[in-house]
Amino acid sequence: MPSEKTRTAIIVGVLAVVVILVFGGLTLFILKIRAVAAQKQALEELKQDNPVEYYVLHTPAAANDDDLRNEMVGTWYLVGTKSRSTGIFITLISPQNYHKTFTLTNWAIATYDNNSNLLYSAGGRYTLQGDLYTESIEEATGQMTQYLGAHPRFRIRVVGDKYYQMGAGRNPSIEEMWQRADE
Numbered sequence: 606m607p608s609e610k611t612r613t614a615i616i617v618g619v620l621a622v623v624v625i626l627v628f629g630g631l632t633l634f635i636l637k638i639r640a641v642a643a644q645k646q647a648l649e650e651l652k653q654d655n656p657v658e659y660y661v662l663h664t665p666a667a668a669n670d671d672d673l674r675n676e677m678v679g680t681w682y683l684v685g686t687k688s689r690s691t692g693i694f695i696t697l698i699s700p701q702n703y704h705k706t707f708t709l710t711n712w713a714i715a716t717y718d719n720n721s722n723l724l725y726s727a728g729g730r731y732t733l734q735g736d737l738y739t740e741s742i743e744e745a746t747g748q749m750t751q752y753l754g755a756h757p758r759f760r761i762r763v764v765g766d767k768y769y770q771m772g773a774g775r776n777p778s779i780e781e782m783w784q785r786a787d788e
Contacts, residue, residue, distance in 0.1 A: 655687065655694040657780040660762045661771040666736040667763070674733055676763035677707040681783035684767075689778070705768075705783060707731075712740055714749075725749045736760050737773060 607615075652659040667673035683703035685696045702717045702724075713728030725747030732739045738761045742752045758773040768783040 655780070656685070656767075657687065657694065657769045657771050657782050660764055660767075660769040661736075661760045664762060664764065670733045670735070673736070673761070673763060674709055677761075677768065678709060680704060680706045680786040681768050682786055683781060684784045685782040687780035694780070701784075704786070716747075723747075727752065736762065738770070 648659065648663060651663070667676065681704070682701035683697060683705070684701065685694060687694050702719065703714070704716075705712065705714045710730055711728065712731050713726065715726045716724045718724055723746070725745070727742050727745040727749040729741040729743030731741065737758060739756055739758045742749070742755045742757070745753050757779075759770045759779070760773050760777075761771075762769045766785040768785070770779065770781045770783070771777045772779040
């Protein structure tokens with residue numbers, strides 16, 4: 606039979622382990638809550654600083670290709686883009702000189718100067734697989750003629766009256782936010 610001293614040592618040891626486990630669990634719980642709060646704050650800041658990255662990378666895609674395709678149909682004008690030189694998302698001011706139109710199978714873009722002169726245009730068919738949108742540049746004018754035959758790929762989202770487009774791949778070269786034109 607263990608001595609009184611041994612029993613006391615066992616009880617103290619068990620209590621110490623329980624206290625360590627409780628405080629360790631509480632510490633992990635607090636750290637988890639802080640991490641979730643920090644992540645939520647970071648996402649809110651991203652939503653303000655770069656809505657394209659936020660919506661494309663951190664919101665769920667459309668339920669299916671047909672729903673997304675139907676949401677895309679219409680005319681859109683460019684309201685924001687990520688600067689290629691600074692990497693900062695820029696909200697554009699009026700007048701909006703960039704217009705993009707989708708049908709269920711085709712796309713077209715037209716860009717004008719401030720005097721309504723056409724600077725360039727492009728268009729063609731597109732494919733959609735999940736949120737992966739691929740354009741076929743089949744027609745073009747102006748500076749877009751250099752891209753004839755190209756098939757640029759983008760990750761996209763439509764959220765309400767906004768269309769978000771981000772170049773597919775590790776280092777997206779294009780990040781754009783489009784506003785649905787009043788119909």
